[in-house]
Amino acid sequence: MGSLAGKVALVTGAAAGIGLAAAEAYAREGARLVLADLNAAPGDAVASRLRDAGTETLFVATDVTDPEQCRHMVEAAVERFGRLDVACNNAGIGGEANPTADYSVAGWHQVISTNLNGTFYCMKYEIAAMLRGGEGGAIVNLASVLGQAGFASAPAYAAAKHGVVGLTRSAALEYGPQGIRVNAVGPGFILTAMTEKHRVDPEVDALLRGLHAVGRMGTAQEVAELVLWLSSPAASFVTGSFHAVDGGYLAR
Numbered sequence: 281m282g283s284l285a286g287k288v289a290l291v292t293g294a295a296a297g298i299g300l301a302a303a304e305a306y307a308r309e310g311a312r313l314v315l316a317d318l319n320a321a322p323g324d325a326v327a328s329r330l331r332d333a334g335t336e337t338l339f340v341a342t343d344v345t346d347p348e349q350c351r352h353m354v355e356a357a358v359e360r361f362g363r364l365d366v367a368c369n370n371a372g373i374g375g376e377a378n379p380t381a382d383y384s385v386a387g388w389h390q391v392i393s394t395n396l397n398g399t400f401y402c403m404k405y406e407i408a409a410m411l412r413g414g415e416g417g418a419i420v421n422l423a424s425v426l427g428q429a430g431f432a433s434a435p436a437y438a439a440a441k442h443g444v445v446g447l448t449r450s451a452a453l454e455y456g457p458q459g460i461r462v463n464a465v466g467p468g469f470i471l472t473a474m475t476e477k478h479r480v481d482p483e484v485d486a487l488l489r490g491l492h493a494v495g496r497m498g499t500a501q502e503v504a505e506l507v508l509w510l511s512s513p514a515a516s517f518v519t520g521s522f523h524a525v526d527g528g529y530l531a532r
Contacts, residue, residue, distance in 0.1 A: 282308065282309030282310030282311075283310070283508075283512040283513060283514065284306055284309040284365075284366065284508075284511065284512060285309070285310035285311075286310070287310070287311045287365040288311065288313075288314065288361040288362075288363050288366070289303075289306040289311040289312070289313055289314070289365065289366035289367070289368070289511065290316065290353070290354070290364060290366065290367045290368070290406065291303045291306065291313065291314070291316065291368045291370060292316045292317070292342065292344055292353075292368070292370050292371035292398075292402060293316075293317055293318075293344075293370040293371030293372060293422075294315035294316060294323060294326060294339075294370070295315075295317035295319050295322040295323040295325075295326055296317075296322065296472070297370075297470070297472035297473060297474065297500050298370055298422060298467065298472065298500045298503045298507075299315075299368070299370040299371070300326060300500065301499075301500035301501045301503065301504035302368045302503075302504045302507045302508070303315055303330065304330075305501075305504040305505065305507065305508040306366070306368075306508065306511070307330050307333070307335040307337075309508060311335075311366065312335070312336040312337070312361055313327075313330060313335055313337040313338070314337075314338045314339075314340060314356070314360070314361070315330075315337060315338070315339045315340070316340050316341070316353050316371070317339075317342065317371070318342065318343050318344075318371070320339075320341040323339050323341065324339050326339070327339035336361075338356065338357065338360050340352070340353045340356045344371045344394060344397075344398030344399075344401060344402060345393045345394055345397060345398055345401075346401075347401040350398070350401040350402050350404070350405055351405045353405070354402075354405035354406055354408075354409050355405075357409070358409050358412075363409075363413045363415075364409040364410055364413065364417065365410070365413075365415070365417050366417060366419075366511045367403075367418075367419045367420070368419075368420045368422070369398075369403065369419065369421045369422060370422040371394065371398055371402075372394055372395045372422060373390070373391060373394045373395065373474075374437060374474045375387055375390065375391035375437050377434065378433055379433050379435070380435045383435055383436060387436060388435075388436045391436035391437055392436060392440050392443075394440075395437065395441065396440040396443040396447070399421055399444050399447060400447060403419060403421070403447070403462075406419060407419070407451065407455060407460060410455075410458075410460050411455075411458060411460070415459065416459025416460050417459070417460050417461070418460070418463075418510065418511045418515070419451070419460065419461070419462045419463070420463055420464070420465055420510045421444050421447070421448050421462070421463070421464045421465070422464075422507075423444045423445050423448070423464040423466045423522065424437070424438075424441040424466050424467060425467065425468050425526045425529045425530055426438040426441045426442075427442050427464065427466050428442075428445070428466060428522065428524070428530055429530060441466075444464060445464050445466075445522050448462050448463060448464040448520065448522070449520045449522075452519040452520030452521075456519055461510075461516075461518065461519035462519060462520065463515075463518060463520070463521050463523060464521070464523070465503065465506055465507055465510065465522075465524075466522055466524040467498060467503045467524075467525050467526060468491070468492055468497070468525070468526030468527050468529040468530075469488045469491065469492070469497045469498070469529070470497060470498045470499065470502075470503060471497050471498065472500055475497065491532075492526065493527060493528025493531055493532075494527040494528055495527075496527065497527070498525065498526070502525060503525050506523060510523065
């Protein structure tokens with residue numbers, strides 16, 4: 281029996297990267313899965329593959345910038361499985377690279393809408409479902425090392441991820457008495473499609489690797505292991521916390 285046997289876990293941004301790795305980790309530990317992603321075709325493909333491997337899996341195409349779609353996502357989870365125990369709010373974008381005075385207003389709204397508002401919309405409906413279930417739950421929000429530090433030419437991303445950390449801590453205080461734990465994970469630079477464009481240039485790749493004490497970038501699977509632990513009963517006394525998985529990035 282896995283650590284999440286009998287539990288229902290929801291993952292946003294589940295079609296690739298950290299979201300996919302989290303979904304696979306949850307499946308390994310026996311959870312039934314609700315996967316959500318803006319991109320329907322790859323999301324459906326992931327769900328199909330996990331079902332073929334023996335995991336009960338539902339895919340719901342979801343744009344997290346739309347609160348009604350977030351509500352529908354959670355309602356679909358409860359309708360299918362009768363409950364919601366775990367949620368990993370991972371969906372996010374990187375946004376443009378410009379200093380603050382040159383950052384476009386449209387770009388600012390896009391990043392805030394996806395990375396911060398989207399996390400809030402998901403939490404709003406996930407928490408309500410967990411409260412109705414009456415057995416508590418665990419929510420893990422994907423922040424970033426930039427939820428604790430600044431980064432030149434990424435003002436919207438850093439602001440959104442700082443906001444995710446504040447939202448996480450506030451919700452943990454509000455719902456701890458009802459048995460709902462809420463934590464944030466702060467990855468460093470991870471080998472995903474979001475960072476791929478930066479790694480094309482060998483000098484930029486070397487710079488990014490050098491920002492981490494271990495001298496390399498992380499993998500989605502390494503982040504997923506922390507997400508899994510925070511979602512499991514092993515972390516029963518952990519809530520309202522920010523946990524870096526950053527190869528020593530924030531130790532600088």
